[in-house]
Amino acid sequence: MLEDKNQHLTPISALGEFGLIKRLTEKFSLKQDSSELSVGDDAAIINPDGKKVVVTTDILAEGVHFNLGYVPLKHLGYKAVIVNLSDIAAMNAAPTQILVSLAVSNRFPVEALDEIYEGIKLACGKYGVDLVGGDTTSSTSGLVMSITAIGMENSDKIATRKNAKPNDLLVVSGDLGGAYLGLQILEREHAVFLANPNMQPEMEGYDYILERQLKPEARTDVKKILDELEVLPTSMIDVSDGLASEILHLSDQSQVGFRLYEEKIPMDTMTITTSEEFNLNPVMCALSGGEDYELLFTISPNDFDKIKNHPDFTVIGHAVDLEQGNYMVLRGRNELSQLTAQGWDAFLNKQ
Amino acid sequence: MLEDKNQHLTPISALGEFGLIKRLTEKFSLKQDSSELSVGDDAAIINPDGKKVVVTTDILAEGVHFNLGYVPLKHLGYKAVIVNLSDIAAMNAAPTQILVSLAVSNRFPVEALDEIYEGIKLACGKYGVDLVGGDTTSSTSGLVMSITAIGMENSDKIATRKNAKPNDLLVVSGDLGGAYLGLQILEREHAVFLANPNMQPEMEGYDYILERQLKPEARTDVKKILDELEVLPTSMIDVSDGLASEILHLSDQSQVGFRLYEEKIPMDTMTITTSEEFNLNPVMCALSGGEDYELLFTISPNDFDKIKNHPDFTVIGHAVDLEQGNYMVLRGRNELSQLTAQGWDAFLNKQ
Secondary structure, eight states: OOSOTTSOOOOGGGTHHHHHHHHHHTTOOOOOTTEEEOBTBSSEEEOOTTSEEEEEEEEEEBTTTBOTTTSOHHHHHHHHHHHHHHHHHTTTOEEEEEEEEEEEOTTSOHHHHHHHHHHHHHHHHHHTOEEEEEEEEEOSSSEEEEEEEEEEEOTTTOOOSSOOOTTOEEEEESOOSHHHHHHHHHHHHHHHHHHOTTSOOOOTTOHHHHHHHHSOOOOTHHHHHHHHHTOOOSEEEEOSSOHHHHHHHHHHHHTEEEEEEGGGOOOOHHHHHHHHHTTOOHHHHHHHOOOOOOEEEEEOGGGHHHHTTOTTEEEEEEEEEGGGOEEEEOTTTOOEEEEETTEEHHHHHHO | OOSOTTSOOOOGGGTHHHHHHHHHHTTOOOOOTTEEEOBTBSSEEEOOTTSEEEEEEEEEEBTTTBOTTTSOHHHHHHHHHHHHHHHHHTTTOEEEEEEEEEEEOTTSOHHHHHHHHHHHHHHHHHHTOEEEEEEEEEOSSSEEEEEEEEEEEOTTTOOOSSOOOTTOEEEEESOOSHHHHHHHHHHHHHHHHHHOTTSOOOOTTOHHHHHHHHSOOOOHHHHHHHHHHTOOOSEEEEOSSOHHHHHHHHHHHHTEEEEEEGGGOOOOHHHHHHHHHTTOOHHHHHHHOOOOOOEEEEEOGGGHHHHTTOTTEEEEEEEEEGGGOEEEEOTTTOOEEEEETTEEHHHHHHO
């Protein structure tokens, strides 16, 4: 589990709760002006200085969200932070602080927690976010991580899921489906390893999609780009469960329907070729795969010219009246297929 | 585990993640002006309106922090909230919002989560706190709860652990040691039950200490009382790990020592009689038992007259220079015994 097998390992009980928290957090420095008091008191103190505060939390469980058989602990720490920063970015707000709680069984030595916190520190450093609190406890089995992220923004800039209007354009950042195919590679190579531990895993040539799965990034840059383009999203969500599910959330909360154009869904070449290797439809991977952590948002049709040539954004559809429902317009066929939370039924049945 | 054994039980998988979150949270209404957007988006929106925000988080694991063999689920939900509100109260701030995350194994039906959320709702109602977010996931085993609490206060009122000065008075709210003895009763009766399920548990006559353990309260009233008395604490902490441990935290972070007077430690009569029943020293229960969730704080000696007659507060000692260390002055003997995080060594050795 640990990358260096020869190091001396310390049981968590050797440090005690306060010693452990000190060891894990003392290398974190504060960068945000709004972080007034950090780890070590009953609570952290945040000074939003007139802005509104956005708060989100996620809980990740071993065996459900991650398999330590093929997810390095450092990547796990990194990704757990990213998942939460992505939720803050999806409010069109800037993430500023996180709190990290861990429940760990005794089978984890302190050095395993060090690795998780190295990943957390890497993410904090990259995104300029401060670790300001948390809690660490033993558990009777397995590893559970709970992260709370805090962000700030002026109230007129915050984007919820509620204000998409008919005719608004549906836009997505980056490309989709890669994280799901990265997971397929990891699971395939892990199965090969379990069958024959001497086999070398075949990971070469899959760098992009493996990184999408193991070390995703939060699109905190989207807010800055939209600010520069002077575009205010009318609704916004991050793509954690898959494009179809996210479109339905925007539909439900904004009370509009959507038309999604199959041919417009942005996908990387590696995503497409790997999906063929696994006999999967790449569009299904984008619709239902999830974990891409791109941002999906709507903009006024008047803003189309501002956004149309930006390489990070793709217009993939538009909002319609609620009664018209949520459908994907099939490539080259002008036929409609209903979007469902599990993805696109037609594709699911075909595979 | 569930109080009504005859009800129809629903597997969590029957609802799905979004259905489950909706079922668990739809009965919660918002009461705080600062809660602008609650459950159902990527993040909650909080408007602190010029105040500073205090944030804390705690993670509780089955088999470590609670035993479902004798802790009803509703009480568990209630107490999990209280533990966090107590941390906010210990900053001399008012709690305003919570976020709740659960990792639960499939052995829990939806109705078990309903009971936990009933307890959470009871606590939210009593303390006027809004549930504004959270996450629910399956786990491979057991139940892990992670709660984040948010509070607000003007910056000149917030009390950290850092500003106690020599000669400041050490004050505690309520009484101590009861929660630990309540736990002894629960564990004793649970052991009797396991040995002979037909035996009736003998809980009568222990109401106060059982309630201290099963349904503790957060001393959010202390802030209001201190405001009325025009007393600003110089440092503050809540008694979650035991009086000795908390005194040492204040000592460490304020860089002062403390003198604690054994004869001043407030204890309920039931705590004292029950400790005798278990052949435990009641002072040791107060020093090391923990979970009393009272507030321990320091005030300027000039404020003594304002506080001395208030029935909720007891002056139990005073701060000294750091070099003088942390000692308890023994009852009637004018001898000193060093305070340690595990409690009071002399007593531990005697028992």
